[in-house]
Amino acid sequence: MSLMDAPAYNARRENLKRNLLIGTGVTLLLxxxxxxxxxxTGHGWFFSNLGAEHKIDKFLTxxxxxxxxxxYGIYVNDQDWQQHPYKYSNYPLQRFTEDWTTYSPxxxxxxxxxxxxxxxxGSGPFGTGVIVAVTVNGSKRIFIWYERKDGTLTYPTPHIFEYK
Incomplete structure (x- = not known):
């Protein structure tokens, strides 16, 4: 095929190519x-930490x-914990209640x-857990750990971080 035998210009096809390129660029930018x-905003890549933040918000409420x-059910991620309290005998409700009242963080x-x-x-792109910073009673900062694999909460966290 020589240059003189080139296919005719197809405006529809060129518009489609241009629109696909623009759409791809806009999607990548978004x-x-x-x-x-x-x-x-402090909520993790693609807002991936919002679930952990919401759970800790419900817990503290x-x-x-x-x-x-x-x-306690939120803390151990088991709403039916009362049906098998022996499963949590290492950290019973009475001790939990003391820890979050008398000996509160x-x-x-x-x-x-x-x-x-x-x-x-933790390891991996989304880590093994999330450290959530909370201000309680208007001035005291505490940090609570959310374990991704089983949804449990832990206090104190393995690390803390500075923020404004």
């Missing part, structure tokens, strides 16, 4: 913005309401809280 927005049976009864920020910790 993915990058969402990924970075999660990091910048139950503690504030003094609903320790619900809070805030040094006093938790009356209010605000989930501030979270970071991923």
């Amino acid at each position: 993915i990058a913005v969402i990924a970075l927005a999660g990091i910048i 139950a503690v504030e309401k003094k609903d320790f049976t619900t809070a 805030a040094g006093e009864v938790i009356k209010s809280h605000h989930v501030d920020k979270s970071i991923v910790d």
